[in-house]
Amino acid sequence: MRILRMHVGASADVExxxxxxxxxxxxLYDGPVESYLDGSLGNLDPGxxxxxxxxxxxxxxxVRYYEAKPPDGETVAICAVARLGKGxxxxxxxxxxxxxxxxxxGASVYVVDSFR
Numbered sequence: 001m002r003i004l005r006m007h008v009g010a011s012a013d014v015e016x017x018x019x020x021x022x023x024x025x026x027x028l029y030d031g032p033v034e035s036y037l038d039g040s041l042g043n044l045d046p047g048x049x050x051x052x053x054x055x056x057x058x059x060x061x062x063v064r065y066y067e068a069k070p071p072d073g074e075t076v077a078i079c080a081v082a083r084l085g086k087g088x089x090x091x092x093x094x095x096x097x098x099x100x101x102x103x104x105x106g107a108s109v110y111v112v113d114s115f116r
Contacts, residue, residue: 006042006078006111013038014050014109016063016082021105025092028054028061028100035065035082041109047071050080050109056100061089063107064115079114082107 015036020026037048052065063082069075082089084107092101 006044008111008113010042010111011108012041012044013106014082015106016102017105018049023105025101025103026105027095028056028063028102030054030056030098033063035063035109037068037109038106041080041111044068044070050078051075052080054100056091056095056098059090061091061100061102063089065109078111080109080111081115083110084108 015021015038017026017028018034018036021036031054033052033054035050037044037046037050039046048071049069050065051067052063055062065078065080067075068078088104089107095101
């Protein structure tokens, strides 16, 4: 992570699903996800694609990112999570099993040192 000039706690805005940018509400599904970085995160420029996994089984969505693909670069390994304050990654009540409907298409992505 140091090579990318990212430290634990570094953050940037992200569109949770590259196919649902600025939609409201959005639906996320259990499994792989491709997100879109709106701002710079260390050496990663806006437009970088983040690849990870979504879990929807709890009251809030969990999104963990494992790889980043800059617009003009090689894929690199990362360790980051999506977060949004005040429980805003909480699923809407009408979410079906295996899915999570969210009010917002965006969140923040935070660099972490490991997943817990």
